[in-house]
Amino acid sequence: MRRAKISIIGAGNVGATCAQWAAQKELGDIVIVDIPDKVGVAQGKMLDLACCGPIERFDCNILGTSDYKDIAGSDVVVITAGIPRKPGMSRDDLIETNVKIVKSVSENIREYAPDSIVIVVSNPLDAMVYTAWKATGFPASRIMGQAGALDCARFRTFLAWEIGCSIEDVSALLLGGHGDDMVPLPRCTSVHGIPVTDLLDEATINACVERAKKGGGEVVKLMGTSAWYAPASGAVQMVEAIVKDKKRIIPSAAYLDGQFGHKGLFVGVPAMLGSGGVEKVVEFKLTDSEQKLFDESASHVEELVGVVTKMFPELA
Ligand code: APR
Numbered sequence: 001m002r003r004a005k006i007s008i009i010g011a012g013n014v015g016a017t018c019a020q021w022a023a024q025k026e027l028g029d030i031v032i033v034d035i036p037d038k039v040g041v042a043q044g045k046m047l048d049l050a051c052c053g054p055i056e057r058f059d060c061n062i063l064g065t066s067d068y069k070d071i072a073g074s075d076v077v078v079i080t081a082g083i084p085r086k087p088g089m090s091r092d093d094l095i096e097t098n099v100k101i102v103k104s105v106s107e108n109i110r111e112y113a114p115d116s117i118v119i120v121v122s123n124p125l126d127a128m129v130y131t132a133w134k135a136t137g138f139p140a141s142r143i144m145g146q147a148g149a150l151d152c153a154r155f156r157t158f159l160a161w162e163i164g165c166s167i168e169d170v171s172a173l174l175l176g177g178h179g180d181d182m183v184p185l186p187r188c189t190s191v192h193g194i195p196v197t198d199l200l201d202e203a204t205i206n207a208c209v210e211r212a213k214k215g216g217g218e219v220v221k222l223m224g225t226s227a228w229y230a231p232a233s234g235a236v237q238m239v240e241a242i243v244k245d246k247k248r249i250i251p252s253a254a255y256l257d258g259q260f261g262h263k264g265l266f267v268g269v270p271a272m273l274g275s276g277g278v279e280k281v282v283e284f285k286l287t288d289s290e291q292k293l294f295d296e297s298a299s300h301v302e303e304l305v306g307v308v309t310k311m312f313p314e315l316a
Contacts, residue, residue, distance in 0.1 A: 003028050003029055003060070004027060004028030004029070004075045004076070004243035005028055005029050005031070005073055005074045005075050005076075006022050006027060006028050006029070006030050006031070006074065006075065006076050006077075006078070006239055006243070007030075007031040007032070007033065007070075007071040007074040007076070007077045007078070007113065007116070008022075008030065008031070008032045008033070008077075008078045008080060009032075009033050009034075009071075009077065009078065009079045009080060009081045009105050009109075010032075010033075010034060010079070010080035010081035010082065010122070011032045011033070011034040011038060011041055011042035011045055011046075011064060012034075012080065012081075012084070012228075013084070013225070013226075013228035014080040014084075014121055014228045014231050014232050014235075015032055015034075015078070015080035015081070015232075016032070016045045016049075016228075017228045017229060017231075017232035017233075018078050018080060018121075018232040018235050018236055018239075019032050019045070019046065019049055019062065020049055020232070021232055021233055021236035022236050022239060023049055023052070023053070023056075023058045023060055023062060024056055024058060025058075025236065025240060026058045026059065026060060027060075027236070027239055027240055027243050027244075028060060028075070028243055029060050029061040029062070029063075030046075030060060030061070030062045030063070031063045031065060031070050031071055031074070032045070032046055032062075032063070032064050032065070033065055033066060033067075033068060033070065033071060034064070034066055034081075035066060036066040038066070039064070039065065039066035041064075042064030042065060042066065043064035043065070044064070045064060046062045046063060046064035047064070049062055050062045068108040068109075068111070068112045069112055071108075071109070071112050071113045071116075072112050072113060073113070074113040074116045075116060075117065075242070075243055076116060076117050076118075076119060076239050076242050076243060077109050077113055077116045077117070077118050077119070078118075078119045078121060078146075078235050078239065079102060079105055079106070079109075079118065079119070079120045079121060079122055079128070079132060080121045080122060080232075080235075081101050081102065081105050081122060082094065082097070082098040082101045082102060082122035082123065082128070083097050083098060083101075084123075084225050084226040085123065085216070085220050085225070085226045086220070086224065086225065087220055087221060087224055089220075094123055094124060095124055095127055095304070095307060095308065095311075096311060098122050098123065098124070098128060099127065099128070099131050099308055099311065099312060099315075101122070102120070102122050102128045102131045102132055102135070103131055103135045103312065103315070105132075106118075106131065106132045106134075106135035106136045107135055107136075109132075109136055110135070110136045110137060110138070116142070117142045117143075117144075117242055117277040118132055118136060118138065118142060118143050118144070119144055119145070119146055119235055119238050119239065120132050120143070120144070120145045120146065120253075121145075121146045121231055121232075121235050123178070123226070124178070124304060125145045125146070125147045125177075125178040125253060126145065126147070126177050126178060126181075126253055126266060126267065126301040126304055126305075127301075127304040127305060127307070127308050128145065129143060129144065129145035129253045129266040130265075130266055130304075130305045130308060130315075131308060131312075131315060133255070133266065134315040134316075135315065140254075140255030140257075140266075140278070141255070141276060141277045141278045141279070142277040142278075143255070143266070143277075144238070144252045144253060144254050144266075144271065144273075144277065144278050145178070145252060145253030145254075145266060145268075146231065146234045146235040146238055146252065146253075147177070147178035147179075147182075147234075147251075147252070147253050147268050148174055148175075148178075148182075148250065148251025148252055148253070148268040148269075148270075149233075149234030149235070149237050149238060149250050149251060149252065150178075150230050150231050150233075150234035151174050151178065151179065151182050151212055151213075151215070151251070151268075152172050152173065152174050152251055153230055153233070153234060154211070154212040154215040154230065155172050155174060155184070155189075155208060155209065155212035156170040156171070156172050158207075158208040158211045158212060159172065159189070159196060159200070159205075159208050162200055162204050162207075162208060163191065163196075163199055163200065165191060169191050169192055170189070170190075170191055170196075171189070171190055171191075171192075172185075172188070172189040172190075172196075173185050173188040173189065173251060173270060174212075174251055174268065175251070175260075175267075175268050175269055175270075175290075175294055175297070176267060176268050176293065176294055176297030176298070177253075177267065177268060177297045177298075177300055177301050178253070178268065179213055179214070179215070179216050179217075180213050180214070181297040181300050181301070182212070182213055182268065182297070183268075183290065183293040183294050183297050184205075184209040184212075185290060186205055187287075189205075215227075237250060238250055238252060238273055241273035241274065242273055242274065242275060242277065243275075245274045245275040246273070246274060247272050247273070247274045247279065248272070248273050248274075249270045249271065249272050249273075249282055250270075250271060250273055251268055251269065251270055251271070252268065252269070252271040252273065252278065253266045253267060253268050254266060254267075254268075254269055254271040254278045254281050255278070255281075256269065256281065256298075257281075259281045259283045260281075260283060260286065260291075260294055260298075261291065261294075261295070262295075262298050265298055265301055265302060265305070266301070267294075267297065267298050267301050268297075269281050269282070269283075270282040270284075
């Protein structure tokens, strides 16, 4: 059987950590690409990672490069290129610089890995997924953004800490845009099916929602740059679902074609991920208040996309 090939664009904190999680899970061969000025960093990090193989017992080819030709034949490409958030910056402040970067990266993916499935991690996420879709020209099923996997993981962690139980037993679902824009669904959040609303009071659940929403900002405040372990872990969970054709349902920024009342936008929804990329958006009936929050979140994503198309009319 052919090994999967996973390319990661950007050998910074998130990209290198994606490579580490993917290698540890032995998901396939790994190529990491950075700009020519940083090729030494890409090569050095991958040499270092490759030498963990004998200890961690993973066996895959790992390459650091600045040559996009090396991504040829990739099954999945993860885009982490871009500048991270600094204290006081919102994700939206990054927009102009990161659109330029993600646009040029996407054009290279279109040229060198035209059959790949693309997972975008660069922020502001919802705008970057749209940029990658337009700039690759790929069908929407082959473009998605990593947001919900991370936001859900943060939410589950904070709930488990409050309940005092293992994080493994908490399951949760969130919709909408990344971070501040996410839409919590306490009724879809449980401990082995026991509704979380039976285990925690409303104020505590709301505090966990708020902490998950602002989880990225909390990390930025603490260490002066944005997070990398959990964003990379979320992205690699999606890579695994695709390369193993698992049909996992992972909250992801996926293209809506009428589902949940929206069309023509990438927004966080439960997405079935398999070898075809986003194989299905799993739609279910929202309550009136959930729909209202989802609509608000979608309209913020729409505004962000409007900012992108105003700055870069060729992406309209
Ligand atoms: N092609 C390839 N790599 C690029 C390009 C490009 N055109 N432009 C920038 N990069 C690289 C940078 O050289 C750098 O090594 O992207 C890398 C980004 O790494 P970091 O600065 O460490 O940023 P990181 O913390 O990894 O965050 C990257 O992910 O979660 C998001 O908000 C975060 O948008 C940010 C992105």
